[in-house]
Amino acid sequence: VTERLAGANPALEPGRLVWAVVFPGFELLDLSGPLCALNIATSTGRASYVSRVVSAHGGSVASCSGVDVLTSLPPPHRRVDTLLVVGGLAHIAFEGEDETIALIKDLAAQANRVASVCTGAFLLASAGLLDGREVTTHWRHATELQRRFPNVRVNADRIFLKDGNIWTSAGITAGIDLTLALIEHDFGIEVSKTVAREMVVYHRRSGGQSQFSTMLELEPPSDRIKDALKFAREHLNEPLPVERMAEAARISARQFARLFLKETGDTPARAVERLRAEVALSRVQEGTESIEMIARSVGFGDKERMRRAFLRIYGQPPRALRRASTSRSLHA
């Protein structure tokens, strides 16, 4: 089954066409993760995608995990919204994928945007689509990507990355995060959150070392909210009631709360709590500072309030998380 029709919802646009390109030896999860997310999004009735799996020669294509996938040849009418290129073991042999690269070049020219999962970035780079772009890929292959394509700016410290109409993601399951971001971009954060819940994955997980990654992966569209978040990060250890953040955003508290929820999918107070918890967590895990010290310096006031926040967010109190992390490093 290479084509999946959107659940009929006449109220919606005819469905964005997503073409996924595969090749012999591709990673199955690079493909199935995104397709699953798109399918669930469509089944909510609040989004609409039509996905197809194509390859250079059509027919059955073997994934690296031994499962074959039936693909089609790209039909003549090439109205494609999103081109999605997966990765796979064969990235070493991407030189032998000239036809796949030609296909990608051809489709990319028709597409509104281009995305890659994992080492799919190598194929995009080979097709000349990544020159001058900031991209990411599987951490294990990031340096090789940079070496082979000096004109590409590789950032290995991200789960996914959007540079203009080029979206790239880190290894394998990061394709799901990438697809959630696409869905959010297209149909709003409520839909992407629903899909994440349904798939039982994090709606936004933190990537790399960026402390505030959850709030940065997707920048809120309006400058107002961005300013407020910036203000919050800079004054994290001070009280941050809604009114103060609204002031930083230069709008009324009511409107601020409304916009904030719409753009970030979270309410202001919750977001501040998450921000604090994220900063605290890394210091709880990595350092030897007292819990009390950390709690004060990230704005929780005292360790008891931080403990409750940790229970809400991580399901475990700080001490348990520190213990878990130190015992892990002892065994490492």
Next chain:
DNA sequence: GGGAAGCACCGCCAAA
């Protein structure tokens, strides 16, 4: 541990 106080959130309405 129970009850008061404070705050965040949200629905509702009116004004812009």
Next chain:
DNA sequence: CATTTGGCGGTGCTTC
């Protein structure tokens, strides 16, 4: 006329 904005007050949750 519709959409956006801001204020008000009730409700529920957290903290004290």
